[in-house]
Amino acid sequence: MEPLVIARNLHKSFTIGNGKGKDKQIQVLDGVSLDVQPGEMVSIVGPSGSGKSTLLYCLSGLEPVDAGSVEIAGKRIENARPNAAAKIRREHIGFIFQSYNLVPSLRAGENVALPARLAGHPLTRKQLKDVLGKVGLADRAKDKVSNMSGGEQQRIAIARALASHAEIVFADEPTGALDTKNANEVLRLLRAVTDEAGRSVVMVTHNLEAASIADRVVVLRDRQIVSELSHPTPEQILEKMEVSR
Amino acid sequence: MxxxxxxxxxxxxxxxxxxxxxxxxxxxxxxxxxxxxxxxxxxxxxxxxxxxxxxxxxxxxxxxxxxxxxxxxxxxxxxxxxxxxxxxxxxxxxxxxxxxxxxxxxxxxxxxxxxxxxxxxxxxxxxxxxxxxxxxxxxxxxxxxxxxxxxxxxxxxxxxxxxxxxxxxxxxxxxxxxxxHKKMTWARIVMFAALAIASVTIAMSLYTTDPTSDGGWSASLFLPVTIAAALAAAAPIFLPGLLHAWSALLPNRLNAWYLARHKALYDLDAGGATELPVVVGAGIVAGVFSLLGVLQGYINAHDLEGMNATLDSTSAILLLGGPVLLAAVGSAASMVMVFRQRINDVSLLSAVGASPGTVVASSACEAVVHAVNSAIAATLVGLVTSAIVSTAAGMSVFSGLALGEGGIVVAVGFVLMLLASVIPTALTFLGHHPIPSRET
Incomplete structure (x- = not known):
């Protein structure tokens, strides 16, 4: 089966100013390659500053790469022109960030319906209710997002990804700001995105318990992928992270 | 510290x-x-x-x-x-x-x-x-x-x-x-009441005085000011209510319009700061020129030779230059002031697949929303002034109504709002791809 995401030899660096006119080049990704199969859940783990989030943003076309290529559903997204990248995101990608996922001026239901609306296929009321029901928030469509808890906001973000028919969901520390109960619920829903909806999920996390729900765990260290594990336990992930030190 | x-x-x-x-x-x-x-x-x-x-x-x-x-x-x-x-x-x-x-x-x-x-x-x-x-x-x-x-x-x-x-x-x-949700503070309620009473007092004095009497209608010049100021005092409830009323009549089919309307209804502090300068500036201008239109009509109707109610350039600058300058600067500045929040909004919309065209068009629509709301409120000042003054002068209602000059102020305000909203939005697409921030 053709991978849904094909990333090859990604290089990415940032220029950081020190405030004294001397800029410094920081290499964040150094030759990273990664494939994601349809219906596969992949976790990316690694120490702080290892480039996890940058890799996620490069894979999704939010961040341009210095070198290398990224294909999403057969379409090149790296360094794509803004309109083309927006079209790919609209048609194939859903996002869940750690927080501030939702457009604050729109109600919960309007946020869920937004990608479909932007794609020119507005959701019917029934579709909206169904998708909100899948995340347990069927009666919260009219709520202001600012009045919802962090966990509820994440579930709305998952519903938004489900409603948009995104083939792949990129999640950046989706449980990072949540308590254990809400984090578990969000992880259960993300797993269901793969198992029940047949979508792919790529999740960045520093939580090894969370990472272990994935089909495959990728360990990132010193700008490179140093290890890959299939259906690992948290202990196995920790061991690989220790070994790669 | x-x-x-x-x-x-x-x-x-x-x-x-x-x-x-x-x-x-x-x-x-x-x-x-x-x-x-x-x-x-x-x-x-x-x-x-x-x-x-x-x-x-x-x-x-x-x-x-x-x-x-x-x-x-x-x-x-x-x-x-x-x-x-x-x-x-x-x-x-x-x-x-x-x-x-x-x-x-x-x-x-x-x-x-x-x-x-x-x-x-x-x-x-x-x-x-x-x-x-x-x-x-x-x-x-x-x-x-x-x-x-x-x-x-x-x-x-x-x-x-x-x-x-x-x-x-x-x-x-x-x-x-x-x-x-903006509320009226007691200070605003008192200010609104005082300005409303002042407007009514001026209006009453016009109904009981002959326009040609010596200094009889000198207070009329302040009528548009007190009306505009009363609207400004009631702005926290008046402007959102007005926006809600007229924008609900328009279809929400266009994505850019849909997003802009919701944003304007959500961010009332920024919206009020953008609209208020134009409401006051254009309202005063529309009110003053409507007042002068009525007076000139009265002079013409009564063949009052040697009198005219036109505004020479110096008087126009002295009277209206300040409000117009503040209207232009205030409305544009308020749009720039929420730059950081605008970047985050752009990032959120981009992440869910809004094209740059939709996002930029949405920021342009935002300027349209604020300009139209300001224009309606300013028109109200002109209409009320004209209605009071024309009926007090015994002329038909709205005779001498002059909204064109106020319209120019709104147009200038709109152009500045447009530039102040569209340019920063468009710039976020240059150089880097926006990523939603963890701050607002």
Whole structure:
């Protein structure tokens, strides 16, 4: 089966100013390659500053790469022109960030319906209710997002990804700001995105318990992928992270 | 602490720059007032201040409030690192005072540097030919009064926001869960009542006085000012209500329009600060020209020879220059002040697949929303003024109604709002791809 995401030899660096006119080049990704199969859940783990989030943003076309290529559903997204990248995101990608996922001026239901609306296929009321029901928030469509808890906001973000028919969901520390109960619920829903909806999920996390729900765990260290594990336990992930030190 | 304050000023530079530019405009206008006093022409100031002071108070209050509300997250973070709520409020007010005073200082400096070439242009009207013989005196010794006045107006304008910044639990701001539904404070209710009573009193006096009697209708010139000011006092409920009413009539099919309408209805602090300067500026202009239209109609109808109710260029500049300048500067500045929030909005929309075209069109629609809302409110000032004055003069309702001049002010405001919203939005697509921030 053709991978849904094909990333090859990604290089990415940032220029950081020190405030004294001397800029410094920081290499964040150094030759990273990664494939994601349809219906596969992949976790990316690694120490702080290892480039996890940058890799996620490069894979999704939010961040341009210095070198290398990224294909999403057969379409090149790296360094794509803004309109083309927006079209790919609209048609194939859903996002869940750690927080501030939702457009604050729109109600919960309007946020869920937004990608479909932007794609020119507005959701019917029934579709909206169904998708909100899948995340347990069927009666919260009219709520202001600012009045919802962090966990509820994440579930709305998952519903938004489900409603948009995104083939792949990129999640950046989706449980990072949540308590254990809400984090578990969000992880259960993300797993269901793969198992029940047949979508792919790529999740960045520093939580090894969370990472272990994935089909495959990728360990990132010193700008490179140093290890890959299939259906690992948290202990196995920790061991690989220790070994790669 | 000082380091924290200056770091905050640098971090929120766009917000403070907007407030600073408005302070510069106030200082520039105040500089002219000071110069007139120094030249012994204080009587001119009654004309200048009558209209400008209302516009200045309305615009500065809105901008000062926006300055605080746009930085509520920073102030919440200050509380989290141990700065007491009371201290947060005091620092916010001190920042406003400093920016107001520094802006006014620059404004008066610009006035001092430009008064010599501008003076003959302002007094080009033959009716003011005598002014060209008056030696120009900048009145440097009076300038500190201008700086203090502008600083005080900024502090008074921001006092409510500053208190709220200190009182509201930090976590409420950090979660973005603060109550954005604008309410009428007691001060606003009292101000609105006073201005409404003043408007009614002026209107009543017109109905009982002959327009041609000596000085009988001199108060009529203040009618559009009191009406516009009353609307400004009621702005927190009036402008959102108006926006809700007319925008609900339009279909939501266009994505850009849909997003812009929701944003305008959500972000009432920024919307009010954008619209209020134009409402006051264009409202006063529309009201004054409608009033003059009625009076000219009355003069024509009664064949009153030797009388006319037209406004020469100098009088127009003295009466309306201040409100128009503040309308333009205030509306554009308020759009720039929410730059950081705009970037985050762009990022969120981009992440869910909105094309750059949709996002930029949405920011253009936002300018349209604010301009139309301002235009309707300003038209209301012109209509009410015209209705009162025309019926008091025994003429048909709305005779002499003149909305064109007010329309020009709205058009100028719209162009500036458009540039101030579209350019920063478009720029976020250049150079880097936006990623939603964990802050607002």
């Amino acid at each position: 000082i380091k924290l304050i200056f770091a905050d000023l640098r971090y929120n530079a766009a917000t403070w720059a907007g407030a600073f530019v408005v302070a510069v405009a106030c200082g520039f206008l105040g500089g002219w007032v000071a110069s007139f006093f120094a030249m012994g022409q204080g009587s001119l100031n009654y004309t200048v201040l009558a209209f400008t002071i209302v516009a200045a108070i309305a615009v500065v209050a809105a901008i000062a409030n926006l300055t605080v509300s746009a930085q509520r997250r920073s102030y919440a973070l200050w509380q989290l690192v141990g700065v007491s709520p009371r201290r947060v409020s005091n620092i916010v007010l001190a920042q406003l005072a400093v920016v107001g005073a520094l802006g006014a200082l620059c404004g008066t400096a610009i006035e001092a540097a430009t008064i010599t070439p501008l003076f003959p242009l302002v007094f080009a009207s033959p009716a003011y030919a005598y002014m060209l013989d008056v030696p120009i005196n900048v009145g440097v010794s009076l300038m500190p009064w201008v700086w203090v006045a502008v600083a005080i107006t900024f502090v008074l304008g921001g006092i409510r926001g500053a208190k709220a910044a200190g009182k509201t639990p930090a976590i409420v701001y950090l979660r973005g869960a603060e109550d954005r």
